Amino acid sequence: MTETQIKTKNRTKTKLVLDVLIFIAFLIAMEPRSSGIPIHEWLAVSILAVLVVHLLLSWDWIVQTTRRFLGKLNTQTRLNYLLNWSLFIDVMLLMLSGLVISEVVMPTLGIGLPRNFAWRGLHEFSANLFIVLLGLHTALHWSWVVDTFKRYVFQPIGHVFSTNTKKDISA
Amino acid sequence: MKTLGRIMIILAAFAFVMGLTYTVVNAASSFVGATAFERGEEGFQRPEGVQPQVPNGERPEFSGGEGREFRGDRGGGFRWILGAVRNMGIIAVIVAAVVWLKNFLRKRNQETEQVSG
Numbered sequence: 001m002t003e004t005q006i007k008t009k010n011r012t013k014t015k016l017v018l019d020v021l022i023f024i025a026f027l028i029a030m031e032p033r034s035s036g037i038p039i040h041e042w043l044a045v046s047i048l049a050v051l052v053v054h055l056l057l058s059w060d061w062i063v064q065t066t067r068r069f070l071g072k073l074n075t076q077t078r079l080n081y082l083l084n085w086s087l088f089i090d091v092m093l094l095m096l097s098g099l100v101i102s103e104v105v106m107p108t109l110g111i112g113l114p115r116n117f118a119w120r121g122l123h124e125f126s127a128n129l130f131i132v133l134l135g136l137h138t139a140l141h142w143s144w145v146v147d148t149f150k151r152y153v154f155q156p157i158g159h160v161f162s163t164n165t166k167k168d169i170s171a
Numbered sequence: 172m173k174t175l176g177r178i179m180i181i182l183a184a185f186a187f188v189m190g191l192t193y194t195v196v197n198a199a200s201s202f203v204g205a206t207a208f209e210r211g212e213e214g215f216q217r218p219e220g221v222q223p224q225v226p227n228g229e230r231p232e233f234s235g236g237e238g239r240e241f242r243g244d245r246g247g248g249f250r251w252i253l254g255a256v257r258n259m260g261i262i263a264v265i266v267a268a269v270v271w272l273k274n275f276l277r278k279r280n281q282e283t284e285q286v287s288g
Contacts, residue, residue: 027255034251048185055181056174092188100193118200131258135265142270 015057016148022050026134030127041098041105048095080140087133090126097123 025047032040055062065073065081073081099106100119106112138145 027258028251030258031251031254034248034254052178052181056177059177088184089188092185093192096189096192097196114197116200118196122196131261132265135262136269138262139266139269142266 011057012148013152015054016152018050018054018057022047022054025050030131038104041102044095044098045105048091051091076140083133083136083140087130087137090129090133093122094126094130097126 025043028035029040029043029047035043062084065077069078069081097119100113101115101123102113
């Protein structure tokens with residue numbers, strides 16, 4: 001295996017772990033009535049930090065697609081690019097409105113922002129929109145999700161079981 | 172150094188979108204007067220004949236008692252599981268629909284190519 005292949009493999013593994021973590025964190029953060037406001041807010045702030053890493057790992061794709069966007073590009077990639085921008089803007093709206101109506105994070109940091117009805121409405125709207133956009137984002141990357149899970153999760157587990165079975169037979 | 176530069180670009184994009192949103196929403200709110208409405212300032216007079224639900228300056232009472240309105244103590248784990256299942260269900264439906272549509276379109280394109288070829 002060449003150095004580039006090892007690098008790509010490690011990057012894919014990191015991406016998978018990171019995406020699974022973001023998804024789990026999202027599921028917890030989306031239920032503030034059950035998790036509680038402090039967990040909801042601090043988890044959301046941590047998701048923002050993890051999102052930076054998620055974007056860094058996809059940096060090459062972002063740069064290449066941005067350069068080719070106005071030129072020749074297949075429909076799915078173009079759609080994917082626009083959807084990713086929508087998702088990015090929606091996450092920013094979600095985070096900002098969350099910070100403005102924050103009851104824990106901002107007071108802890110000693111920052112007070114003027115609130116009004118619009119921010120709570122915007123927070124709820126962007127949260128609902130986020131679920132839909134996340135669904136579309138997952139759908140457009142579904143083949144990557146399936147392939148990566150097969151390669152790095154199911155196959156290694158299957159390999160462990162088949163090795164154990166072989167050991168049992170030879171014993 | 173390259174990574175740091177990229178992080179700075181991402182953070183700048185964060186700041187730009189957030190700054191723009193903050194400005195637009197606050198400007199729109201002051202235009203509509205939502206802040207004044209929330210504070211009960213003039214310009215948002217109560218219609219005649221309508222009684223206030225709570226006396227001026229007091230917080231409304233919630234049936235569950237003080238501090239139970241949004242604090243994460245209702246239903247606990249079971250409620251969280253229900254919410255998580257609902258969110259995952261919505262995402263699963265969207266994924267299934269899009270994947271089915273993509274496969275359908277791919278098959279149709281293949282058939283069209285075969286017919287024309």
